[in-house]
Amino acid sequence: MGIEEKVMEKIKVPFGTIEITPKAKRLIREILKTKNVSQGKYVGQFEKRFAELVGVKEAVAVSSGADADTIALAVLYDCGAERGDEIIVPALSFVATANAVVHAGFNPVFVDIKRDTYNINPELIEDKITRKTRAIMPVHLMGKPAEMDAILDIAKWHNLYVIEDAAEAHGAKYKGRNAGSMGDMGAFSTYIAHIITTGEGGIITTNNEHFAEAARSLRAHGREGCLCKKCQNIPGEKCHKRFSEEGEDERFYFDRIGYSSKMNEFEAAVGVGALESYDKILSKRRKNLAYLLGNFRRFEPFLRTFYEESHETIGPHAFPILLGEKAPFSRDEYSRFLNDNCADTRDTFASIPTQYKSFINFKGNGYQNKKLGDFPNAEYVGDNGLHIGVHQGLHKKELDHFLSVTERFMKEKGL
Numbered sequence: 349m350g351i352e353e354k355v356m357e358k359i360k361v362p363f364g365t366i367e368i369t370p371k372a373k374r375l376i377r378e379i380l381k382t383k384n385v386s387q388g389k390y391v392g393q394f395e396k397r398f399a400e401l402v403g404v405k406e407a408v409a410v411s412s413g414a415d416a417d418t419i420a421l422a423v424l425y426d427c428g429a430e431r432g433d434e435i436i437v438p439a440l441s442f443v444a445t446a447n448a449v450v451h452a453g454f455n456p457v458f459v460d461i462k463r464d465t466y467n468i469n470p471e472l473i474e475d476k477i478t479r480k481t482r483a484i485m486p487v488h489l490m491g492k493p494a495e496m497d498a499i500l501d502i503a504k505w506h507n508l509y510v511i512e513d514a515a516e517a518h519g520a521k522y523k524g525r526n527a528g529s530m531g532d533m534g535a536f537s538t539y540i541a542h543i544i545t546t547g548e549g550g551i552i553t554t555n556n557e558h559f560a561e562a563a564r565s566l567r568a569h570g571r572e573g574c575l576c577k578k579c580q581n582i583p584g585e586k587c588h589k590r591f592s593e594e595g596e597d598e599r600f601y602f603d604r605i606g607y608s609s610k611m612n613e614f615e616a617a618v619g620v621g622a623l624e625s626y627d628k629i630l631s632k633r634r635k636n637l638a639y640l641l642g643n644f645r646r647f648e649p650f651l652r653t654f655y656e657e658s659h660e661t662i663g664p665h666a667f668p669i670l671l672g673e674k675a676p677f678s679r680d681e682y683s684r685f686l687n688d689n690c691a692d693t694r695d696t697f698a699s700i701p702t703q704y705k706s707f708i709n710f711k712g713n714g715y716q717n718k719k720l721g722d723f724p725n726a727e728y729v730g731d732n733g734l735h736i737g738v739h740q741g742l743h744k745k746e747l748d749h750f751l752s753v754t755e756r757f758m759k760e761k762g763l
């Protein structure tokens with residue numbers, strides 16, 4: 349082995365990274381000094397800047413992306429939804445999408461995906477709509493925008509709400525519109541694997557002030573009282589609306605079945621810091637994704653990835669890989685080879701209703717269990733999909749190493 353090869357052997361492609369900027373560190377020191385650690389002014393700042401970034405009027409920070417999904421769904425009770433109503437979701441997603449539907453008190457109705465986009469197939473949605481359907485929840489999986497024009501048309505025709513699961517879609521655009529701004533609400537995760545991160549966290553985006561107010565109530569146990577930004581974000585600050593005419597503190601009245609899901613100030617400080625570096629982080633990740641998209645085609649048809657279409661910008665969340673049908677090796681073989689030689693990999697989830705025991709065995713009120721074979725494309729990805737990171741901590745050197753390790757793997761397979 350030559351010196352260069354020895355050096356290359358040591359190069360690793362870790363899956364994720366976290367940016368804790370000097371500004372975030374300064375804010376954290378200040379929070380420690382003031383002891384205002386629970387939801388306060390930095391949560392407010394993070395919400396304001398996130399809303400500006402997505403181009404919506406309101407953003408409501410919560411403690412995880414799963415809770416952002418759950419709470420956005422629970423807002424629908426303010427619009428006449430009832431427990432046991434149905435929400436249409438793709439069969440392939442991170443499991444939190446479907447868990448959120450159940451935690452919000454609804455039943456998920458799964459729809460298969462398109463294999464080349466990883467996203468819900470709009471042509472299969474209308475067949476699944478019943479009188480109990482309340483919303484469609486598309487997921488922009490791996491940052492690739494779902495087919496929103498078709499989804500929004502179906503929703504309008506059938507009078508359904510649209511909640512975008514944009515957990516993985518920071519920076520994604522569909523026909524010039526930002527992910528998280530097209531439906532009635534968007535739900536992002538700010539967990540460390542994502543582009544804007546608070547460590548743990550999530551955030552709901554919307555142009556509807558009533559939805560934002562309901563989400564603020566739901567994240568705080570279903571609190572009634574004053575939900576204005578002052579009362580919600582600045583501890584100790586008094587708002588005249590907080591007390592009723594009789595002088596009662598309305599914060600201890602509850603008019604929704606809520607959750608305990610606030611973001612704390614430390615998390616928000618990490619997020620406020622990360623937002624300052626957003627453009628830099630995003631452009632580095634875009635560059636990494638574009639480099640891999642351009643250089644991975646040589647492994648087709650045995651290994652494929654997705655395409656960026658002219659109407660969209662993919663949010664550079666990760667680099668997905670799917671084995672072709674004629675690949676003479678398994679996903680796990682390739683994945684083990686990458687993990688041993690260069691890159692952390694993740695499986696690209698699975699068909700939630702038919703490949704996860706949690707939903708195979710789920711006994712919901714009116715939920716219809718499904719059998720293997722019902723979602724052929726989602727199941728195919730479940731057996732044959734994996735992804736690696738494209739984060740800002742990676743450089744051409746690491747990406748080239750990943751490509752050369754893949755080349756070696758293919759050679760070993762005689763391809």
Ligand SMILES: Cc1ncc(COP(=O)(O)O)c(C=O)c1O
Binds near residue numbers: 441444513537538
């Ligand atoms: C599509 C999707 N939805 C929801 C979530 C849940 O986010 P969190 O892990 O912050 O709860 C994730 C997590 O990455 C996700 O990928």
